[in-house]
Amino acid sequence: xxxxxxxxxxxxxPEGATVAFNCTYSNSASQSFFWYRQDCRKEPKLLMSVYxxxxxxxxxxxxxxxxxxxxxxxxxxxxxxxxxxxxxxxKSFQKLVFGTGTRLLVSP
Amino acid sequence: xxxxxxxPKYLFRKEGQNVTLSCEQxxxxxxxxxxxxxxxxxxxxxxxxxxVNDFQKGDIAEGYSVSREKKESFPLTVTxxxxxxxxxxxxxxxxxxxxxxAKNIQYFGAGTRLSxx
Numbered sequence: 001x002x003x004x005x006x007x008x009x010x011x012x013x014p015e016g017a018t019v020a021f022n023c024t025y026s027n028s029a030s031q032s033f034f035w036y037r038q039d040c041r042k043e044p045k046l047l048m049s050v051y052x053x054x055x056x057x058x059x060x061x062x063x064x065x066x067x068x069x070x071x072x073x074x075x076x077x078x079x080x081x082x083x084x085x086x087x088x089x090x091k092s093f094q095k096l097v098f099g100t101g102t103r104l105l106v107s108p
Numbered sequence: 109x110x111x112x113x114x115x116p117k118y119l120f121r122k123e124g125q126n127v128t129l130s131c132e133q134x135x136x137x138x139x140x141x142x143x144x145x146x147x148x149x150x151x152x153x154x155x156x157x158x159x160v161n162d163f164q165k166g167d168i169a170e171g172y173s174v175s176r177e178k179k180e181s182f183p184l185t186v187t188x189x190x191x192x193x194x195x196x197x198x199x200x201x202x203x204x205x206x207x208x209x210a211k212n213i214q215y216f217g218a219g220t221r222l223s224x225x
Contacts, residue, residue, distance in 0.1 A: 004150070008148070032212045034212075034213065041196075042218070042219075043198055043216035043217060043218050043219050044151070044198070044216055045216070046213055046214075046215070049213070087150070087151075091212050095153060095156075095166075096153075096212065096214060097150075098143075098150040098151040099150055100148065100149055100150040101150070
């Protein structure tokens with residue numbers, strides 16, 4: 001089993017739609033959680049950290065469920081510019097472990 | 109501007125040749141990392157360094173070497189022993205490696221694409 005698992009997608013949604021991604025992790029002792037965004041042929045960039053109480057940043061909401069060991073990212077009112085690959089990242093055994101990413105395609 | 113600079117953007121390696129990828133940061137971060145990304149795969153850790161003159165192997169260190177003589181610089185050499193070097197190489201840094209929360213956030217350079225001739 002991979003340490004961090006994500007549905008690779010792609011998720012094809014129209015502009016204005018709400019879309020949610022989930023990510024599961026295997027190490028119950030994991031301490032820190034993040035979502036990164038990666039555009040095609042570019043470097044990953046931090047989208048948001050994920051806190052136990054859940055957190056929101058504009059149209060983006062992240063949730064952490066420690067009991068079930070999953071993290072979610074909700075994007076509301078999708079924009080064309082949201083098209084990218086979203087990487088789930090977990091700190092596990094003193095290192096960051098990156099998921100393979102979920103690809104999102106937002107169409108007009 | 110503060111950030112991480114990787115060079116070159118594209119690099120071609122001949123058979124049996126060693127090549128060195130540059131990574132420089134002016135964020136005053138203690139920890140630096142090298143990752144490799146292949147299509148359809150997550151980032152895999154090659155080497156990391158928490159402090160000057162110290163570095164540790166990551167998950168896929170074979171065929172690679174690094175040095176950390178200065179806090180700002182963490183060059184990666186892809187040696188001829190690395191038989192499948194074609195990949196996207198990403199350098200990252202963070203405030204420190206052992207911290208939690210914000211101290212774990214890694215910031216990436218723009219990457220180097222390495223291909224074999």
